[in-house]
Amino acid sequence: MEQIFNLTFLAGLLGAMIRMATPIIFGTMGEIIAERSGVLNLGIEGIMLMGAMTGFLTTLHTGSLWLGVLAAALVGILLSLLMAFLSVILGLSQHVSGLGITLLSTGLAMFIYRLSVGSPVSPPTVKPFSPLAIPLLSNLPVVGKAFFNQYSLVYIAFLLIPIIWVLLFKTSWGLVIRTVGENPLAADTVGINVNLVRTLCLAAGGALMGIGGAFLTLAHQNMFLIEVVGGRGWVCIAMVIFGNWNPIKGAGGALLFGFLDGLQLRLQGIWYKIPFHLFLVIPYLITIIALATMSRRTASPAGLLKPYRREEKG
């Protein structure tokens, strides 16, 4: 047993943690932007799936991985604009609109995929992203391989964390976004177009969610399966709460989830006599426990879930 938990094991586990965390980070960052402006986007699970499917098919047909990523971002934007139309412009319930988008996307993803590839015996594959070693750093022992020999999308995800943090807390746009999310009336009365800000935040967040989905089919795996997202969108929703709507803490949660996900995969291999389903549950179980203990101290944006209307009737 001791031989199993050695340095190679550790390096592998850390690398897996980073990889597993990446789609969660994309989704969590996207969701944080949307929720900071006051809109809960429960369409995330479906948007990630559509991103995964669109990215995969685009790459399959064009041979370009980056075109796939771009297409996934675009489809994320489109679906989020639909979300914005329903929940911001029409002012419908954010819960219902978001779940509606997820249901629509789930059906649509399968439909378009089947339409495009039919039902072959073995699913088509693409040549996925290959790791990009960063000179010098990737030679460091243990962490070099784990942290600095990763897909470019991984580096982008980790760069996004401080960027989103700076955007939200150090820029004038961030202040506008946070004000719209906390008190849309205050924003309106200083001349900010509340619904425009919310729409733009949803769109930007949607792009990130789409890319998070594409990571799953273009880097993590090399094919599209309907269960490829497998609840990761919901995990992102949990991570936003876990991180108290802060990108850095939210990413911390994503890393914890990635670590547990990587660990359970390895434990499946070690204790192969135990049904593997039990291990699959671990990251989700810990997420629930973490959420239950942490979320009592969190404070959501005060304007979350409330469509904004001037109180003008008639």
Added chain:
Amino acid sequence: MSVISPKKPVVEMHSITKTFLDVVANNNVDLRLYEGEICALLGENGAGKTTLMNILFGYYTADSGQILVRGEKVAFSSPHDAIENGVGMVHQHFSLVPSQTVLENIVVGSFRGKFFLDTAAAKRKLLELQNRFGLHVDPDAFVWTLPVGSQQKVEILKALYRDASILILDEPTAVLAPLETKELFATLRTFAAEGRSVVFISHKLNEVMEISDRVVVLARGKVVAERKTSETSEKELANLMVGHELTKQPYSPSRKTGAPLLQVSGLTVKNDKGVVAVKDLSLTLHAGEITALAGVSGNGQKELAEVLFGFRELLQGSVMIGDQPLPFGSPKAAIESGIGRIPEDRMTTGLILDLTVEENLALENHTKFKKGWTIDYRALRRHAEKLIEDFSIKTAGPGAIARTLSGGNLQKIILARVLSASPRIIVAAQPTRGLDVGAAEYVHRRILEARDAGSAVLLISEDLDEIFMLSDRIAVMFEGVIMGMVGRREASIEQISLWMSGVKEKCA
């Protein structure tokens, strides 16, 4: 009727009409505002003052009419357009972000083309404004830590920071202690002296007389008069505003003060933020007597009332009803021990707006209408019909949804519910806030009747007129403590005002 002024009008509003469903809030209103003047917009609640100014601020759009700013026709579709044209408005209900700092609340959205927040430059500009207008608030304080008076300063600074030359203030003194009002007036005079203009909305005549150069009186959506302040009087304005002679109800003293019914001793309570809001407070209420608790809102009155209603935990001290302690955590026990609850927030904890009038009338005593496991709706209907009649509640019927009633009639529902249970003790928090003169007068009469029937009344209010008209004893609450208490006959407005501002020493 227009008062001739040598100065140029900065704002001209022509025949503005605005309708909400079936209410005509503004009916063909004309209003002019001149350079460097303070214009008071006077009118009772519901006269249409807020609506008119929201139209000038671009928050509402008028159904018809024209607006000219500095001679040019404008069509504001949002506050953004109004701000661009130098119009700023401080609403009666503030719109601030409590979790952000004063500076963040003020500067948000004002950085044209600058991506990063330049807090240093913004702070310099803000401090300069603060000195110029005497509006001192710590730029780095979080808004939730500020008392209402300072929050209002933040709202005014928001407008000044955007270089407003036309400043609208909607009932700004409603939340201020008398000394704070003086400060505000000084700020407004400085502002006007720079050649800018102020619209000061109020229904308080003495303030209008003190601060304004000109008064426009609005009643039932129409301009009924316009006067130079120097050429009118409080009495004339009152008559214009109400449309008939205003007879002030004379003070009628308690006929007979009875036994102590409720004794609060050494009470300490925390507010929702976990800060001590009531400190070591003691108070006794006697049968057949109205004790007023004067003070600007937010000084612990709400927390005290909630302890008496049984839904806020006390940290220290005791509340005794007769010789029984009032249990915490049981609003039911409070009701059963004879406390009648007239809460400050009648829309949220007083009534359930989506239930019917009759259901609301039975809310705290529905067990009286039990028939086995169900409710005897026929008895409930009879009960409601009687109360609607007795309290002249204007409604389509007992089955009408409460939301459809006006503010005054909603308050009558609460009054009817509470008084019909003949409580020994009545706690009335801001019972006439937001009501028009007629409805307020009715509430006052009912409270006096209850006192004469032997109830002990605690009247929590910030309206000094109301306090002097009703109460037998006046206590003043400031930052959680009672600053002082006097009998009605010995009380003077000056002394009460000083206490309300936190000044302890006695007047000469």
